[in-house]
Amino acid sequence: MSGGVRYPIVPPGAGDFRGEAGGAPAAHWKATAAGERLVPTHCSFCGVQCGMYLRVAEGRVIGVEPRNHDINKLRLCPKGVVAYQQVHHPDRLLTPLARARREAPLRPASWDQALDRIAGEIQRIQSGAGRDAFGVLGGASMTTEKTYLMGKFARVALRTRHIDYNGRLCMVSAAAANKQAFGIDRAGNPWADLLETDVVIVAGSNVAECFPVVMQYFWGARDRGAKLVVVDPRETPMARTADEHVPVRPGTDAAFYNGLLHVLVRDGLTDQRFIDEHTVGWAAARDTAAAYPPERVGEICGLDPRQIERVAHLWGRAGRCWAAHGRGLEQHVQGVDNVLAVINVTLATGQIGRPGAGYGTLTGQGNGQGGREHGQKSDMLPGGRDLSNPEHRAHIARVWGIDEADLPPKGTSMHEMVEQMARGEIRGLLGMCNNPLVSLPNQPVVRRGYDALEFHAQSDFFLSETAARADVVLPTTVWAEDEGLVTNGEGRVIKHNKAVEPPGEARTDWWILCELARRLGAGDKFAFTRPVEILDELRVASRGGVADYYGITYEKVERTGGVFWPCPDLDHPGTPRPFEGGRFHHPDGRARFHAVEWRPPAEPPDEEFPIRLTTGRTVAHFLSGNQTRRLPGLVEQTPRPWVEVHPSLGFADGDPVRVVTRRGRVTYPALVTETIRADTVFVPYHWAGPVAANVLTVDALDPVSRMPEFKVCACRVERGEAVDPVPEPPVPPGRRPDEAETAPLGERRPPSMPQGRGTAEG
């Protein structure tokens, strides 16, 4: 309050209420200008892909205006409102950076120097240690055109088998289960169908914080009489008023859904006609569920057996039911099985493929769906094709103009690639659109992998923790500086539009890949000058595949507001409900049941580590936080991570509590609340360095999807001395720290709630 009048009595509500983060965006406000134009686009963040307008004046993005798009109907979450503040952020990377050796500091370099060096290192490493010694890691926040090009670059320009992407941490369990059960990896219904449902089960998704804008569909369903069941070890904001909050013990989901199936069968609530006409494998699933009576399930899951009966009866007696699931179900060593167990319930009651009778995973990343369909996954080719299938290989080889024999075989998953880096099997790496030094589990192992690399190049628009230790850093565009398609969690293909030119020397990722390919002698296969040229090749490559995009063009997407794939020809309207009429994508048109046995998590609690640690998101931040930890309003809301503990563990709010696992220890401030199970603690994962949740998590993988078990490991909690400090996000050389009136991160008070700090907390 310096400089102001000193009041003898300061009434409540008085202060400067600017908050510790200063309130203003780091790039400072730009006043509304005459001649402003609105560029229609979508959000940069999650898989909902809310429509928004960017306000553009004099070549700068100066703000956001809500857009009445079918997906979000004007609505935005706190991240969406401030997404535009990334564009002119002073932390942006403006030139390539390079260092001569690992210990030397990063210094600005020219594009030619940076790209020549990368191409030279690729050639040196591949000629010495084989093509597979150089790997590529992509990400699902890029447009579909870019993710397609990542796959092509790895297979055609590098001819390495080692390519994977960060969807491995996010969507792969759901994708694998959907392919097994339905023959296609796609949500069954658009979210608008939710308004017609009678019972919804939300399985392991904190919808209110991870996909806030989708809440309108769930609340809309309840307005019309639907009952809501939320299965989550925490009483999330969505679970607070649910008809049934099922506080399942982390790592026991498969048992719970088998328990539902058991009661449905026992009480004659299955749909035998649907089972007979539209499915295969019922007997095995039914017989397996017979061993999961409510009493046993209650014991495994830490639930009252009567609640299992109640939920099964709600579901079994309703006309139309909906199952939605998220990472809470999927990020387990039996993540694929967990999803299959939910699908069993859905299929046994015929609750799929109709308005109000829906099914789908809530995809996490912006292009989580599109980013996994067109070939940056280790075992996939464009169009959802299989890299091990000779016909699929032949088709793609033809489109790419190469010999099928030159297409590498399938590679390994992201975390396995990091282990191969530590063993020297992968010696060089190009990373784009990911931040594994925050996002992968068991960080000590990840660090060893990256430290062992002979050469590492990384592209990003902010200097992520992973980019900060690379040998060459390439400055790339934010979403508002390029155009391209993105597929949201419903399977709806929408388009990001370009609002402004990139700053400084930043260039888009697809240009970087084309330039590298040219230097590696494959320029003729990468002669793209605009994203639409990449899309046109992608459309042909995907044609006839499961994920058929042939009929999707920019013009069609802009005219309709979005097209649901598959869309096999230009006159095709798209496919909002792929399972309409009980028709599935296996050759016989039938869905598959799978008998699922519950297995304990990779690391069950024991005497030394008696508590279950689970991790997840908070509403103000996104993924590894490289974007959101730099946006003042979001930092204001939630400046640091915490450990959420039940009052029975004996801590008070703010106490330093050390969380110890077999892999590491971190001291967080305690957030004491009755909304979490007493045998479980929670840590949000968006922060880096010594406070990263992934210092603690276990790197056990699902045997099918190779997804890590982020959602449960064994820990103990004990009184600590002082909370571990939160590091400031890395910035490029020469960038001066913000001079705004912001308190350093280390001095900010922890949030009082899972959703952050209230604005009355001054």
Add this chain to the structure above:
Amino acid sequence: MMGTTLFIDPGRCIGCQACVAACRECDSHRGRSMIHLDYVEAGRSTAALPTVCMHCEDPVAPCAQVCPADAILVTADGVVQEAAKERCIGCGNCVVACPFGVPKLDVVEMLQYKCNLCYDRTSVGLAPMCATVCPTGALFYGSPEELEADRPGAHAADVFTFGDAAVRTGAAVVVPDGHAGPVPGGW
């Protein structure tokens, strides 16, 4: 209750603070939110509650009535405006008088700030920014009929009692099924 107004529906609020982020975007108070977002049962529940100006109708605008500088005006459509910057003397009377604790006083600038229902938007037929972006409809802008169409059967209250005093407001609050009469004790 104003014809087209803001409805607050606490049962739907998820505490995400999209309203706070959106309010910070306003050109007249950029960087500062006029919305009080309270987590009302910290430690026991994830419940949250946004408080915006209720635009008191009877008695009309207590904040304006106690303003010694006549800085707070009520427009013909019932919207209680923020204190006019050229008139406000930063005395804080309005902060004390408001039954809902809405106005904020910047003691550096010596100016009052408060929600004015995004008058730049609502006066031209747009919804306020908070209610436009609110992911859940916990902040809803429209007529009672539009509220009914959006969520069938919803009831709203616009009278609040504080001891013996009652205040009728321009904005309204969605109340639970079966609740009749005024909302006691503020809320």
